[in-house]
Amino acid sequence: MKTPSQPRAIYYIVAIQIWEYFSFYGMRALLILYLTHQLGFTDSHAIDLFSAYASLVYVTPIIGGWLADRVLGNRTAVVIGALLMTLGHIVLGLGSNSAQSLYLALAIIICGYGLFKSNISCLLGELYAPDDARRDGGFSLLYAAGNIGSIAAPIACGLAAQWYGWHTGFALAGIGMFIGLMVFISGHRYFRHTQQVNRPALRTVKCSLPVWSWLLLALCIAPVLFTLLLKYNAAGYLLMLVCVIATGIVTRIMFTFPQHRRALWQIVALMLTGTLFWVLAQQGGSSISLFIDRFVDRHWLNLEVPTALFQSVNAVAVMVAGGVLAWLVSPESSGLRVWLKFALGLVLMGAGFMLLALNAHSAQLQGQASMGVMIAGLTLMGFAELFIDPVAMAQITRLNLPGVTGVLTGIYMLATGAVANWLAGVVAQQTTESQISDVAVAAYGRFFAQMGEWTLICVVVMIAVVGIRWIGCRAVRVRCQ
Template sequence: MKTPSQPRAIYYIVAIQIWEYFSFYGMRALLILYLTHQLGFDDSHAISLFSAYASLVYVTPILGGWLADRLLGNRTAVIAGALLMTLGHVVLGVESDSTWSLYAALAIIICGYGLFKSNISCLLGELYAPDDSRRDGGFSLLYAAGNVGSIAAPIACGLAAQWYGWHVGFALAGVGMFIGLLIFLSGRQHFRHTRGVDKPALRAVKFALPTWGWLLVMLCVAPVFFTLLLENDWAGYLLAVVCVFAAQMVARIMMRNPEHRRALWQIVLLMLTGTLFWVLAQQGGSSISLFIDHFVNRHLLDIEVPTALFQSVNAVAVMAAGVALAWLVRPEGSVRSALRVWLKFAFGLALMGGGFMLLALNARRGELHDQASMGMMVAGLALMGFAELFIDPVAMAQITRLNMPGVTGVLTGIYMLATGAVANWLAGVVAQRTTESQISETAIAAYGHFFSQMGEWTLGVVVAIVAVIIVRRMLSSTAVCLPETPQD
């Protein structure tokens, strides 16, 4: 049977998604290295700024989604987000070592990411009818496109930064985003049926100004606001306020749906466990990147491999692990769904813990031989990348199984807030344990101890999850085998 073809518009969405990932992950691969090498930040300051930036880009999509739903439409929001991200990368690409321009550039990218990130998926969803069988294939294509961009970006931007300078690497990320935007705009005729700007709502006057006027005010104020947050390290305060509101939303959902309370508690536990996982996974952009830069022997055939290139290992591992995806969609068999979900989570955490133990072993090797092994580093990062397949896809599938209209989207957003914004901020707090005033033998020992502790704690959580699963299975089997009580 012939597979129905995808809508033409999807190819323009895929193109801009590839280049958005290229720009974001290209800049992300360079950022902490730029802070330490070019601006002279110590490791502690660099990690704090990196984690604040990485957490804020997962907070702003909440507001970006709200603006798209009520005023702009998904397509206009995506275009505006891409323009802002291009501008932010251009500011980074200007030859300047001013910290103010750095904060301003990151703030602009944060605003652009907020308009782009959630709305590109919503725009893709507009291409299909609710019962269209092509929808799943379209989202799979979008996911694969992102991985292509995240593989290519650290390689291209890392080499450009090493050969021509940091600002060329950042500028290349911006050029990539602009190319993606031009391709997307060239296909505008294929998006005529999608929801556009709500012009009456934009013209409506509120508090002496039309809504479009307030949007312009917000466009000017938001970058300044995020610049101040980054400069003063206040991101944690904003995140705390957002998390309080998110917790209240979850509590209200539970109170209004008592019949689903057990399933909702499982979602909450998945969120907490997923946050733990991503606190560990996000070390790749901060503490692990600094460890590679300081201590790993990166020479291969008389060529020094740029540190930024190691950021591609994770995405390559995800792309190469298609076999795991096939396993994830197998029939459940005799194992109950809830237990199967936690077994997959436990396996993902076990892989992550194993990856950290491998990095700890590599750090010990570095203490003995002055430099850590590049091969062991790649193996550890690949193991961590493979682990991702057993966390987010499983959790998102479980959330979407809830038969609760009007709730699934909210819970998905809160899950992304927890595993994106909260996890990135906590990752910076955790990574501070690796910092030392000088790069020395003491520092590599600190990294080894840190990696070992992360691995041990993660494997401890795995043991706890498996123990609970075994106890529940035993109790369930005992309940089934109990004889019925005779009735009088």
């Protein structure tokens, strides 16, 4: 039986997705190193800025999705978002060493990411009818495309930065985004049936001005706002406000659907556990990257491997271990199985940190840490991802509550993206030392060991709680028989 082909438009979406991941992860791989090497930021300042930036890029898609639904349409939002990200990388790659231009560049990228990230998936969803069997294959293709970009970006941008300078690496990320945008625009005829700009809504007058005027004003003000939040390290206040609103929404859902309260509490627990996991996983872009840069022997075949290239290990591990996903989508969905998967993910993460702790101890004794052990630890952390987000997202969508599934999905991404990135910066402050010395190596060793220990303790507690509940349920069933 012939498998029905995908809509032609999907290939343009896949193309821009590859280049969006390329630009984002290429810049992300360089950022913490650029802040400490080129701009001379202290570790503490660099980690604060990195975590604030990474946090805000997960807050803005909420606003971007709202604008696309009501005014812009998904395709137009994606185009504007890609343009803003390109502009942000251009500002970053101009060659200026000014911290002010850095803040502005990051702020523009944050705005662009907000319009792009959530709406590219929504645009893909518009290509299919609700019962179209090709939908799952389309989203799998989009997921794979993202991994291709995130694997290639640290390698290409890292080498460009090492050979030709930091700004060349940043400029390459921007060029990639621009290429993706041009390819996407060239396929405009295949998107004619998708949601277009709501022109009547744009012309509607609100507070004496048409809506399009307010949008332009917001487009000018937003980068300034995010620049100030980054400059004065105030992103946490905005995040706190958003979290209070999200908590109120979850509480209202609990009262609206009391018959699903047990399942909803499980999802809340998954959100909290997922946030813990991503606090650990996001160390890869900050504390782990600084450790690699300073203490790992990166020489291979008479070549020095750029630190940024290690950011590709995680994505490669996810791709290589993709076969595990077949087990993850098993029709069996009992609470016990869900928590065992989460526990396995945390065990892998804890094991990865324990390897890093041993590597730091080796650096104290021998002067340098092993590149092979570093790659092994990062690989375990990459494998761990397969047991966290896919499981949590499957549980959320399995509820199938009208008007709730999308909201809970967004709040899960807020918790594991924005909150986790911000907390990751707070946690990573334990590694900061005034000088690169044996004291700093010891700080990294203690930090990695503590992360591994706390993770494994959480696993023990999780298994104990689940085990007690399972035994209690079995006892109740036996009595009922």
